[in-house]
Amino acid sequence: MQRIGARTAEGAVAPVRARPAPLSAFLPTLLSPLRDGLARDLAREAEQRRLFPWLAVAFGAGILAFFAAADGQPWLPAPLLAAALCLALTPRLGTRPAILALTLALAAGFLGFAAAAWRVHRVAAPVLARTTIAPLTGLIEALDEREEGARLVIRVESLGDLAPEVRPLRVRVSFRKAPPLRPGDAIAAKARLLPPPEAARPGGYDFARDAYFQGIGAVGSLVGPITVRPAPDAPLRLRLAAGLDAARNALTRRIAEGGGGQAGAVAAALVTGKRGLIAPGTNDALRAAGIYHVVSISGLHMVLAAGVVFWLVRAILALVPHCALRWPIKKIAALAAMAGVTAYCAFSGWDIAAERSLVMTLIMLGAILVDRPALSMRNLALAAFVALAREPEGLLGPSFQMSFGAVAGLIACARLIDGRLFAREGAGRLGRALALGLSAVAGTLATTLVAQVATAPFATYHFQTLQPFGLVGNALTLPLVSLAVMPCAVLGVLAYPFALDGPVWWLMGRAVAGMLAISEWIAGFGRANVVVPAFGTGALALLAAALLLATLPVSRLRRLALAPAALGLALAALPARYDVYVDRQGSGAAVRGADGRLQALGRPSAFVLEQWLRADGDGRRASAVAEAGARCDRLGCTARLPDGRAVALVRDRRAFPEDCARAAVLITPLSAPPTCAGPLVIDRRALAAHGATALRAGPDGFTAAYARASPRAPPWRERPEQAVVKPADPPTESNEGEGGPEASGDASPAPLQ
Structure with a gap:
């Protein structure tokens, strides 16, 4: 072998072959521009x-x-x-x-x-361990009137013979027929109560968690006569809260009667936050048009309330020469507006969306006091700190996520909705008017588009719905809301103490009726409300990270949002659907049929069945699938998966021998015998430990997911050894027609904010 540098036969020296430099030698050169660019971007972020x-x-x-x-x-x-x-x-x-x-x-x-x-x-308080029918006495803390009957939150004094350490602090009950009741009344009645229901499916809305943070330890209905007793000496805080809720109900009734029909019900919700009088069909139309956010007390309401108070106080003080010349009337008006908007937030119910808007409004008005600019991402962060420090659980709900997501997007895209977008220096009167009109139209469209994009991941995750025509609905209705509906609301509230508000509510009702007409027209479009399959928390986390990276930075770091956005959309577009859903009581299930769609098995409640359908991307009502596909008798039901495997639901022990021998999956609210070892068994013990269950069929068996994904038992969830799982009792006359969660033991998530 010839060595490098040796002489050849002709006497020449062979050239030396240098080894290539390792890649690590070039890394500093390659990474230096990236490091310098990152340093410049971070410096700009800190500067801004x-x-x-x-x-x-x-x-x-x-x-x-x-x-x-x-x-x-x-x-x-x-x-x-x-x-x-x-x-x-x-x-x-x-x-x-x-x-x-x-x-x-x-x-x-x-x-x-x-x-x-x-x-x-x-907030720790006892949670009811099992279904209970017993005499109930307590004080009505809150009352929400509905189309039929009402829903009460009662602070419990006694519940049967339950000891105080296991008795719920509060219960939420519904009734259809009862004597006139109002917050602050002490009542006695017989109640059918059950523990706050957990999620109807793995990854679904957990009402039990939200009820726990509200101090509600049971839900149900009142049965039989209701007796109003002399009110006890309740703490001052409870009396004030009950009095405030009574005042909200009184104003709600006055607005609803003055506005008339569903227009009056929506007008009342716009002012007081009480949405119980709005019919389900009206809610559906508002959601299909993408304008249900108008019904929620949020930023629009808070800004208008603060603006009216600010303008009135400043105008009145400006009329007095001594005040105008010697007093800081702008700052005095800001203080008055802060007090007024805080009172309005308390009167409207103080939910987390209103709280976020209140904090943002207070920061904006506070900036006037210290002569600083107000609207910024920093102020939104301060609002988030305040809202989350007060109610950390709100972070898990759609209201917080959608509210803060929308505001973050609007602040980041403020240039698109700037009123000076079309302004030109030296333009004449016609040019300025045209620029103002174009800016208003562009601002409305841009605001709606940005808000829809920012809130779409959260709305889709929690509600499995998209509104493709929301841009059209907002463009047509928001001018009406801003120019007619909300000014009437502010004027009506100011006239209410003088009993001069009747004509104002009538006029507001006519404006709301126009808004509802537009909503119903849009709801009639084909696919105005698109149901999409539920995706997992991983996709939601990626999309939320993309939103943060797209809105919080001001430098080129925004480009980093593209990677999590693309991956999150890919995961959301390929959801893993389940083939079998089992409710937490074992009384019903849904099984994928030969046509690829879910079919009902047994007697799942309509609410639970619709939750399963929506998670599967199926927009059908429960009544359309209740009798499809399954073969049932007195002992149970049987259905088959697309691959032919049988799923059996056993109601009677006499069916165990046959179904254990032939079924691939056996579901029962009873305890299955130890000899039933052939199929996958989901019985009373399994449901008590895991809650609602979903199965995905594979060639080698089934993959299970549980509502109780963790073996630990959080405070709002009953422990397996305490759980009593049994078929639901048939509905009583008092709750049969409610159509609400108390009747079936389930609860729906809060409406879209």
Whole structure:
């Protein structure tokens, strides 16, 4: 072998072959532009004060960590001490900004974890362990009137012979026929109560969790006569809350009667937040048109209320020369507007969407007091901190997610809705008018488009629906709402104490009727309300991360949103559908038939069946599938999967021998015998441990998913050893026609905000 550098036969020296440099030698050169660009982008983010909102994101991540991973109730000082340690290190990290930012984010995460832990501890109250029919006495804290009857929240004084340590603090009940009741009344009646229902499917809405944070330990209905007793000496806070709710109900009735029909019901909801009088068909039309957010007390209402108070106070003070010349009337008007909008938020029910709008409005008005600019992403982050510190569980719900997502998108795209978009210097009067009109139209369309894109992932995840014509609905109705409906609402509230509000509510009803006519017209379009299959939390997390990356940065870092957006959309477009759904009581199921669609098996409630259908991307009503496909007799029901395997539902023990021998899946609210070892058995014991169950069929068996995905039992969930699973009792006369969750033991999520 010839060596490098040796002489050849002719005496020449062979050239030396150098080894190629390793790739690591070029990495600094390749990465240097990326590092420098990242440093410039981060410097711009810091200059524009866009790093602070990420602390709110870290605070929310700590809340999510608590709800996703905390096993039981953690020791509260632990996350507080961890946050304090992180904050104590920050003075030593001033020369290392990246590590400083990460340390502050970690501290915010620990504080979010602590906030969630403290909230769970503070609202702890007993939850009913099993279905109970017993005498109930208590004080009505809140009353929501409905088309028939009402729904009550009762603070319990006694429930049968239950001891105080196991008696629910509050119960939510419905009734159809009863003497006139109002908040603050003490009543006695017989009640049929059951534990707050858990999710109807794996990954579905968990009403039991939301009820726990409201102090509601049972839901149900009142049966038989209701007796109104002398009210006890309740605490002042309860009396004030009951009085406020009574005032809201009185104004709701007055507006509904003045506006007339469904227009009056929607007008009342716009003012007081009471939506019980709105018919399901009207709700469906508003959702199909993409304008149900108008019914929710949120930013539009808060800004108008604050603006009217601000303008009135400032105008009145400006009429007095001494005040106008010597007093800071702008700041005085801002203080008055802050007080007025806070009172309006309390009167409208103080839900999390209204709270977010209140905080944003207060920050905007507070900026007037300190002569600072108001509307910014930093202020939205402050609003998020306040809302989540007060109600950390709100982060898990659609109201918070959609509200903050929409506002973040609108702030990030503020240039699109800027009134000066079409303005030109030196334009004449006609040109300015034309520019104003174009800006108004473009602003409405851009606002609607941005809000729809920002809220679509959350709306689709929670409700499995999309409204393709929402842009049209908002473009046609928002001018009517802004120019007629909401000004009438503000004027009517101001005239109400003088009993001069009747004509105003009539006029508002006519404006709302026009809004409803547009909604019904759009709802008549083909596929105005598209039902899509449910996707998992992984896709939602990616889409939420994409929204954050697209809205919070101001530099080129926004481009990083493309990767999680693409991956999230890919996961959402390929959802993993289930072939068998089983309700948590074992009294009903849904099985995929030969046509590829779900068919009912047994007697699942209409609400539960529709939840399964929507999760499957099926927009049919429960009545359309209740009798399809299954073969039933007195002992049970049988259906077959597309591959021919049988799914059996056993109601009577006499069916066990036959169905255990032939079925691939056996479902029963009873305890299956030990000899039933052939099929996959989902019986009383399995349901008590896992809750609602879903199965995906494969060639080698079934893959199961459970509503109780974790073996740990959070405070709002009954433990398996305490659970009593049995078929639902037939509905009584008092709750049969309600159509609400109490009748079936289920609860629907809050309406779209």
